[in-house]
Amino acid sequence: MDPLLLGAIVAIATILVLFSGVSVAIGLLIVSAGFLIIFDGPRSLELMPEILFGKLDNFALLSIPMFIIMGASIASTRAGADLYEALERWLTRVPGGLVVSNLGACALFAAMSGSSPATCAAIGKMGIPEMRKRGYPDGVAAGSIAAGGTLGILIPPSVTMIVYGIATETSIGRLFLAGVIPGLMLVGLFMAWSLYSTWKSGDGGQLSAGSYSWAERFEILPRVLPFLAIILGVLYAMYGGIATPSETAAVGALLCLLIAMIIYKLWQPQALWVVLRDSTKESVMILFIIAAAGVFSYMLSSLFITQSIAEWIGTLDVNRWILMGAVNIFLLIAGFFLPPVAVILMAAPILLPIITTAGFDPIWFAVVLTINMEIGLISPPVGLNLYVINGIAPDISLKTILTGSLPFVGCMVLAIILLCLFPELATWLPDVIMGAAV
Amino acid sequence: MAGHSSAVAARTGNNPFLRAVAAISTLAGWCSATMIVAAVAITCQMIFVRWVLNASTVWQTEAVIYLVISATLIGLPYVQRLRGHVNVDLIPLSLPPRARFALAILTSALSIVIISIMLWYGYEYWHFAWDRGWRSDTVWGVRLWIPYLALPIGFGLLLLQLVADLVAVLTGADKPFGLE
Amino acid sequence: TELRLSHQWSNKDVRHQVAQIVADEVAAADVDLNIKIFGSKSLFKPREQYKPLSRGQLDMTVFPLSYAGGQQPAYNLTLMPGLVKNHDHAARLSDSPFMDALEAKMAEDDVMVLVHGYLAGGFAGTDKCITSPDDVKGLQTRAAGKSFEQMLAGAGASIASMASSEIYNAMQTGVLQAANTSSSSFVSYRIYEQVKCYTPAGDVALWFMYQPLLMNKSSFEGLNEAQQQALLAGAEKAEAFYLEEAKKQDAASVQVFEEAGVDIAEMSPEDFEAWRKLAMETSYKKFVEEVPGGQDLLDKALAVE
Numbered sequence: 001m002d003p004l005l006l007g008a009i010v011a012i013a014t015i016l017v018l019f020s021g022v023s024v025a026i027g028l029l030i031v032s033a034g035f036l037i038i039f040d041g042p043r044s045l046e047l048m049p050e051i052l053f054g055k056l057d058n059f060a061l062l063s064i065p066m067f068i069i070m071g072a073s074i075a076s077t078r079a080g081a082d083l084y085e086a087l088e089r090w091l092t093r094v095p096g097g098l099v100v101s102n103l104g105a106c107a108l109f110a111a112m113s114g115s116s117p118a119t120c121a122a123i124g125k126m127g128i129p130e131m132r133k134r135g136y137p138d139g140v141a142a143g144s145i146a147a148g149g150t151l152g153i154l155i156p157p158s159v160t161m162i163v164y165g166i167a168t169e170t171s172i173g174r175l176f177l178a179g180v181i182p183g184l185m186l187v188g189l190f191m192a193w194s195l196y197s198t199w200k201s202g203d204g205g206q207l208s209a210g211s212y213s214w215a216e217r218f219e220i221l222p223r224v225l226p227f228l229a230i231i232l233g234v235l236y237a238m239y240g241g242i243a244t245p246s247e248t249a250a251v252g253a254l255l256c257l258l259i260a261m262i263i264y265k266l267w268q269p270q271a272l273w274v275v276l277r278d279s280t281k282e283s284v285m286i287l288f289i290i291a292a293a294g295v296f297s298y299m300l301s302s303l304f305i306t307q308s309i310a311e312w313i314g315t316l317d318v319n320r321w322i323l324m325g326a327v328n329i330f331l332l333i334a335g336f337f338l339p340p341v342a343v344i345l346m347a348a349p350i351l352l353p354i355i356t357t358a359g360f361d362p363i364w365f366a367v368v369l370t371i372n373m374e375i376g377l378i379s380p381p382v383g384l385n386l387y388v389i390n391g392i393a394p395d396i397s398l399k400t401i402l403t404g405s406l407p408f409v410g411c412m413v414l415a416i417i418l419l420c421l422f423p424e425l426a427t428w429l430p431d432v433i434m435g436a437a438v
Numbered sequence: 439m440a441g442h443s444s445a446v447a448a449r450t451g452n453n454p455f456l457r458a459v460a461a462i463s464t465l466a467g468w469c470s471a472t473m474i475v476a477a478v479a480i481t482c483q484m485i486f487v488r489w490v491l492n493a494s495t496v497w498q499t500e501a502v503i504y505l506v507i508s509a510t511l512i513g514l515p516y517v518q519r520l521r522g523h524v525n526v527d528l529i530p531l532s533l534p535p536r537a538r539f540a541l542a543i544l545t546s547a548l549s550i551v552i553i554s555i556m557l558w559y560g561y562e563y564w565h566f567a568w569d570r571g572w573r574s575d576t577v578w579g580v581r582l583w584i585p586y587l588a589l590p591i592g593f594g595l596l597l598l599q600l601v602a603d604l605v606a607v608l609t610g611a612d613k614p615f616g617l618e
Numbered sequence: 619t620e621l622r623l624s625h626q627w628s629n630k631d632v633r634h635q636v637a638q639i640v641a642d643e644v645a646a647a648d649v650d651l652n653i654k655i656f657g658s659k660s661l662f663k664p665r666e667q668y669k670p671l672s673r674g675q676l677d678m679t680v681f682p683l684s685y686a687g688g689q690q691p692a693y694n695l696t697l698m699p700g701l702v703k704n705h706d707h708a709a710r711l712s713d714s715p716f717m718d719a720l721e722a723k724m725a726e727d728d729v730m731v732l733v734h735g736y737l738a739g740g741f742a743g744t745d746k747c748i749t750s751p752d753d754v755k756g757l758q759t760r761a762a763g764k765s766f767e768q769m770l771a772g773a774g775a776s777i778a779s780m781a782s783s784e785i786y787n788a789m790q791t792g793v794l795q796a797a798n799t800s801s802s803s804f805v806s807y808r809i810y811e812q813v814k815c816y817t818p819a820g821d822v823a824l825w826f827m828y829q830p831l832l833m834n835k836s837s838f839e840g841l842n843e844a845q846q847q848a849l850l851a852g853a854e855k856a857e858a859f860y861l862e863e864a865k866k867q868d869a870a871s872v873q874v875f876e877e878a879g880v881d882i883a884e885m886s887p888e889d890f891e892a893w894r895k896l897a898m899e900t901s902y903k904k905f906v907e908e909v910p911g912g913q914d915l916l917d918k919a920l921a922v923e
């Protein structure tokens with residue numbers, strides 16, 4: 001059979017299986033097994049466990065549970081609240097200051113956590129009830145946290161950047177740096193929108209309620225220091241010659257656990273177990289998808305589908321920006337349905353040759369891809385951040401959360417456009433710190 | 439709204455089988471979490487040995503890799519029990535109760551079949567490595583059956599939890615797809 | 619009939635070209651045989667090709683044999699410091715009782731060799747040149763292969779294990795000060811951007827790795843006479859090409875490093891002997907201890923002039 005036609009059949013089968021409600025990783029194994037039996041014979045099933053094991057046999061994957069532990073240990077303490085409160089005390093004068101401080105807290109937290117749901121949970125637990133109490137509409141409260149939480153995978157460290165780095169053999173250190181400026185830009189856009197919408201709604205004055213004395217403002221600063229220490233410590237370890245990026249994750253995890261235990265008195269085994277349970281749950285889920293996606297990509301490769309698609313796209317003679325537009329739409333749609341890690345693993349081997357052939361920078365593309373994945377995180381039907389918000393505030397309807405986060409999706413689309421116009425937003429920082437691209 | 443409800447475990451009711459499986463899966467979850475913590479500790483030890491003592495680090499990388507793999511595989515049943523394996527339940531949501539029930543049985547059965555295959559060939563792979571005395575090709579030279587053991591154990595326990603989940607739906611102890 | 623061949627390199631790499639020559643020759647022979655090449659580790663990860671090959675789930679692979687040293691410890695002799703002196707010596711080793719003994723081991727796993735070939739490599743240091751064992755003392759070093767790790771540890775180096783793809787970043791941030799790998803990896807991972815000095819494979823070289831084109835024996839025996847002949851004819855042509863190209867690789871890597879402004883150091887025959895003596899006490903000794911019949915194999919290898 002023509003590999004391209006076969007590819008289309010595989011795509012349809014995958015969609016059907018994944019939509020049936022079976023878990024994503026197991027669904028990928030089912031589809032892989034089905035096509036392997038038909039086209040490579042039943043003996044090819046023998047290989048599935050060893051391929052799955054082999055996909056996990058990679059030191060860099062260690063950083064996934066590590067960066068998740070970093071976030072989870074901080075999130076389980078009062079640390080998130082402290083961070084949030086500090087920002088709030090300094091920003092109360094600004095109309096809509098509470099949303100702005102929530103977004104700022106999300107961004108800071110994202111610099112300590114590699115995962116978006118963790119970021120969302122850490123700030124949302126405190127931020128959403130507080131905003132609602134102060135009279136912000138439910139949609140704004142939920143939407144800003146859902147969107148702010150997605151920064152977890154753009155601002156380094158980032159689990160999805162690690163996965164991209166492994167899948168495409170690009171430098172993880174470089175990828176992390178590439179996310180910094182676009183991350184800050186996105187926070188800026190989110191904040192700008194929040195301020196504008198509060199100002200437009202006309203009750204900015206009322207919403208800036210609560211005023212703090214200068215004493216109160218300075219008093220809280222020491223409580224933010226541990227965070228700055230962690231962020232700086234991790235950065236120093238990573239770029240200062242102490243450890244490789246994957247190893248640094250362990251340092252970060254250890255630091256965060258220690259700070260949680262020493263400063264925030266997280267001593268009880270029960271409380272520690274909650275941290276470990278949540279991190280284990282998220283890590284195992286992601287790592288199982290990585291492993292299963294590995295088997296899936298073995299199937300695509302063995303049936304010569306990956307190679308044929310890359311070849312076929314190579315023969316297409318289209319404008320590179322039309323190509324980029326098509327790639328973005330594809331990623332956006334994939335992101336609606338699948339968790340980021342699965343999209344990256346399935347799409348990267350196929351898309352990367354296309355991207356590089358068309359003259360795009362793979363590091364820059366990682367950022368564009370990540371922002372696409374961020375949109376996916378807050379869009380139905382599979383939006384991990386939506387579930388988190390739903391867990392924190394079960395009484396806010398999905399529709400309200402979605403309407404609330406829609407303007408932020410607009411900001412993300414704008415960010416992608418800006419990145420296309422000014423690729424340096426992503427490539428400048430890694431080039432300055434790590435030298436010109438390899 | 440689709441799956442991945444936060445930390446809501448599959449229901450067991452008073453069924454002793456379901457409760458026993460739940461206990462085993464929880465134990466597996468503890469093992470998994472312990473291995474992740476061990477990986478953190480070993481990585482930090484490696485950085486210390488290299489950066490502070492400037493000494494050789496020959497076994498740490500490998501140990502950490504195998505710990506993370508084992509944590510993943512052995513953690514599978516626990517995450518399944520917590521309904522932590524993300525899914526897309528677009529179709530189940532749109533179906534009437536009886537059809538949804540039928541689809542739940544079908545997807546459970548398919549999951550059980552594929553995980554049985556993984557268990558069987560995972561066991562074979564483990565046994566092959568054991569039988570031939572394979573070691574990793576490093577100075578440390580780990581006997582490979584040790585890390586490979588995570589394949590049959592992890593998939594075996596996941597299979598058990600999947601069967602328990604199917605039983606729970608069949609006996610009415612839990613709702614199809616955990617949906618109300 | 620279709621045969622599946624897997625390897626880990628890009629299609630510009632000499633090892634891909636070796637596979638391509640065999641594939642082209644077989645196609646040209648028109649014996650109803652087609653070799654489908656899965657390059658760039660698109661099918662299996664580099665170290666995970668041996669088991670599928672030996673069980674017939676994969677027909678052919680271009681494979682650094684020492685990767686399977688955990689499965690057949692005898693293979694560790696195919697990446698042993700100082701055992702091979704230069705490319706011509708390597709060719710003589712490939713055609714000796716030593717190689718016959720190794721091929722007997724491969725036959726146990728239902729594996730046979732179609733194309734023999736060795737590639738060489740060298741050392742690179744971020745701060746200084748590495749020529750003699752004294753030079754690596756106290757340096758964080760990444761070595762390619764178990765025997766090299768043992769020897770370098772014997773010389774007082776600190777061994778850091780990491781994938782070759784991580785060398786660049788580790789050197790850039792200062793985690794690593796020295797590395798030893800193949801000439802082609804030094805070039806493809808652009809290590810020349812990070813080092814001060816390169817010690818390439820020259821008249822004498824320490825690092826030689828046996829990277830043959832292997833085939834599943836049963837797959838081969840399942841082919842008809844004409845197909846087998848076509849394969850063997852293609853393999854012969856490829857082997858000659860492989861040897862010529864292997865020699866050129868080292869020179870090409872020197873040129874790349876030179877153009878990047880990296881110092882080029884040379885290992886003197888005395889340095890080579892010092893390393894070899896050290897290897898005898900460390901990696902050779904360990905090998906003989908660990909591998910049943912190891913002494914006999916080592917003697918066979920050392921007997922090749």
Ligand code: NA
Pocket residue numbers: 109110111112113114115151152153154155156157158
């Ligand atoms: Na982050």
Ligand code: NA
Pocket residue numbers: 335336337338375376377378379380381382383384
């Ligand atoms: Na989505």
